[in-house]
Amino acid sequence: MAGGLKRFAANRIALFGLVLIAVIVGAALFAPWLAPYPPNEQFFEGLTLEGAPLPPNAEFWLGTDQLGRDLLSRLIYGARTSLVVGVLANGVAVLLGTVLGVTAGYVRGVVGSVIMRFTDLMMAFPALLLAIALAAIFQPSLLIVALVIAMVNWVQIARVVYTETTALAERDYIEACRALGANWPRILFRHIVPHLVPTVLVYATLGIATTVLLEATLSFLGIGVRPPEPSWGNIIYENQTYFATAPWLVFIPGAAILLLALAFNLVGDGLRDALDPTQRGR
Amino acid sequence: MAAYLARRIVQAVLILLGVTFVTFVLLYLLPADPARQIAGRSATAATVQSIRQQLGLDLPLWQQYLRYLGNLVQGDMGRSYIQRTGVAPLVWSRLPATLLLMAGAIVCELVIGLGAGILAAVRRGKPADTTVMVASFLGVSAPQFVVGILLLYVFAVRLQWFPIGGYGTFAHLVLPALTLGILGGGWYSRMTRSSMVDVLRQDYIRTARAKGAGERRVVYIHALRNAVLPLIAMIGLDIGIFMSGAVVVESVFGWPGIGQLTWQAIQQVDIPVIMGVTLTAAVFIVLGNLLADLIAPLADPRIKLR
Numbered sequence: 324m325a326g327g328l329k330r331f332a333a334n335r336i337a338l339f340g341l342v343l344i345a346v347i348v349g350a351a352l353f354a355p356w357l358a359p360y361p362p363n364e365q366f367f368e369g370l371t372l373e374g375a376p377l378p379p380n381a382e383f384w385l386g387t388d389q390l391g392r393d394l395l396s397r398l399i400y401g402a403r404t405s406l407v408v409g410v411l412a413n414g415v416a417v418l419l420g421t422v423l424g425v426t427a428g429y430v431r432g433v434v435g436s437v438i439m440r441f442t443d444l445m446m447a448f449p450a451l452l453l454a455i456a457l458a459a460i461f462q463p464s465l466l467i468v469a470l471v472i473a474m475v476n477w478v479q480i481a482r483v484v485y486t487e488t489t490a491l492a493e494r495d496y497i498e499a500c501r502a503l504g505a506n507w508p509r510i511l512f513r514h515i516v517p518h519l520v521p522t523v524l525v526y527a528t529l530g531i532a533t534t535v536l537l538e539a540t541l542s543f544l545g546i547g548v549r550p551p552e553p554s555w556g557n558i559i560y561e562n563q564t565y566f567a568t569a570p571w572l573v574f575i576p577g578a579a580i581l582l583l584a585l586a587f588n589l590v591g592d593g594l595r596d597a598l599d600p601t602q603r604g605r
Numbered sequence: 606m607a608a609y610l611a612r613r614i615v616q617a618v619l620i621l622l623g624v625t626f627v628t629f630v631l632l633y634l635l636p637a638d639p640a641r642q643i644a645g646r647s648a649t650a651a652t653v654q655s656i657r658q659q660l661g662l663d664l665p666l667w668q669q670y671l672r673y674l675g676n677l678v679q680g681d682m683g684r685s686y687i688q689r690t691g692v693a694p695l696v697w698s699r700l701p702a703t704l705l706l707m708a709g710a711i712v713c714e715l716v717i718g719l720g721a722g723i724l725a726a727v728r729r730g731k732p733a734d735t736t737v738m739v740a741s742f743l744g745v746s747a748p749q750f751v752v753g754i755l756l757l758y759v760f761a762v763r764l765q766w767f768p769i770g771g772y773g774t775f776a777h778l779v780l781p782a783l784t785l786g787i788l789g790g791g792w793y794s795r796m797t798r799s800s801m802v803d804v805l806r807q808d809y810i811r812t813a814r815a816k817g818a819g820e821r822r823v824v825y826i827h828a829l830r831n832a833v834l835p836l837i838a839m840i841g842l843d844i845g846i847f848m849s850g851a852v853v854v855e856s857v858f859g860w861p862g863i864g865q866l867t868w869q870a871i872q873q874v875d876i877p878v879i880m881g882v883t884l885t886a887a888v889f890i891v892l893g894n895l896l897a898d899l900i901a902p903l904a905d906p907r908i909k910l911r
Contacts, residue, residue, distance in 0.1 A: 443616075443620055444620055444623040444624065444627070446845075446890075447620050447621070447623075447887045447890050447891050447894075448627070448845075448883065448887055448890075449845045449846075449849040449886045451848075451849030451853075452849060452852065452867065452879070452882060452883045453883065455852065455871060456631050456876070456879050456880060456883055457631075459870075459876055459879055460631060532746060536746075536748050539748050539750075540748060540749070540750065543748070543750045544852070544853070544856065544871055545871065545872065546871055559750065559754075563754065566754050566757070566758060566762075567762045570758055573754050573758075574751070574754075574758075577748065577751030577755070578751075580748050580751065581743070581746055581747050581748065581751065584748070585742060585743065588742055588745065588746050589742060
């Protein structure tokens with residue numbers, strides 16, 4: 324892992340991703356101090372006389388939305404939504420996927436088969452459609468959206484962890500541990516789980532990118548985070564009818580979603596290169 | 606081969622059975638009261654009760670599930686809460702448009718992905734390679750609805766090269782297919798690059814060069830086949846991504862397929878329609894996986910059937 328860190332630090336593209344994440348996390352943390360206006364305040368002077376949103380100007384740096392609210396403030400607060408959902412949903416997915424994957428891979432037998440057949444089943448559902456169905460049945464809130472995304476996203480991690488665990492469990496050193504009389508918790512937690520950390524770390528990072536995109540998509544379809552609570556996806560959902568006359572209302576939040584997903588993809592890819600020696604030199 | 610085929614088909618059928626069980630649970634157990642939903646707000650208690658009996662909601666669970674399965678086999682996917690019609694005809698009438706869109710998207714993702722991937726592999730380490738890799742990262746990180754609206758804004762609103770939405774002519778297809786294909790194009794460009802780089806390092810390529818084959822011949826005749834055929838054989842695995850993407854792309858472009866049907870159903874909380882589309886999509890995904898498993902060994906004989 325130490326050599327991996329050094330390799331990661333030498334990867335400029337991955338570091339760029341890390342800086343991007345730091346900026347967005349900073350914006351989310353310090354939102355009340357950074358945002359020029361309260362995110363839900365509607366300004367009378369925030370709309371033209373015809374009632375159209377304002378383009379970027381000195382008073383509202385990124386312009387206003389269709390209700391005369393400051394876009395920059397909504398974006399800054401929206402970063403909170405994206406990150407909270409992203410980290411929460413992905414955290415649950417990673418935890419669930421890892422526990423199920425390790426269990427299936429280490430215990431094998433009937434339990435293992437049942438778990439893996441269940442992941443086969445989940446793979447047959449298109450992620451977005453399943454999330455839509457769940458979100459439509461349960462009235463969406465921030466927590467529900469996060470859980471729905473977690474329910475859809477744990478599968479990939481479980482499969483990867485399962486494959487790695489089965490491979491590890493068959494290695495000679497595990498056999499040696501058993502011969503030396505180590506009990507199963509010791510083998511599992513001291514000799515198998517630590518080797519899974521790099522893989523889980525990589526997939527956890529890449530998974531946040533997927534999660535951020537899924538949250539944005541659900542919010543864009545109107546079944547994610549409910550307005551007036553700002554999320555980058557629902558800002559676009561609320562303002563998409565203006566895209567021809569007020570394109571900034573779509574493309575600025577769109578760029579924010581892109582940058583956040585890109586940042587986690589870059590860092591995840593950098594981690595994979597740094598932690599997996601077989602991938603180097605490509 | 607026959608035994609393998611038989612086993613894979615049995616597996617596919619079992620997975621589809623599981624899928625129907627999940628859609629059954631989502632359709633009949635989780636929503637508050639399906640009978641009331643179908644009857645509508647103004648219905649009397651007696652009407653709701655008769656609908657409940659009609660649907661078999663008063664039967665034990667396993668009987669309800671068997672009924673649901675029996676109906677599915679006969680092509681009956683239940684009734685829409687909102688539109689007073691069956692779900693199956695709704696889905697059937699929308700399916701051709703989605704399949705057309707997917708065909709267009711496959712063409713786009715292969716053209717973009719293979720072209721960019723080969724370029725990057727051949728120019729490995731040069732600016733063209735870096736550009737392609739950055740672009741592929743942007744492609745897989747971009748939310749599809751933003752890509753769609755961006756293409757719409759630039760090519761339909763500003764340049765007016767293409768219609769702003771709708772269905773019917775080839776011009777209508779271009780932007781939606783491109784939007785749906787960009788994500789896959791990003792993945793394919795990375796996989797093609799890495800596969801090409803691997804193949805170009807192999808001994809037989811060196812032999813070909815040593816025998817005096819030109820660079821073009823080496824890349825396009827000797828390397829391309831081995832690097833790219835296995836990737837194309839896996840295209841059936843993309844159907845899941847397309848089925849999800851179709852919801853977004855069709856709602857942005859007003860494309861009258863099952864994605865738009867889903868979007869309309871979302872607005873009206875019409876759960877039977879959402880489940881009907883989900884079930885249809887799952888059938889296509891299982892078939893796509895089966896197809897990929899069967900074709901892959903043909904494209905790459907090193908893959909052994911298990």
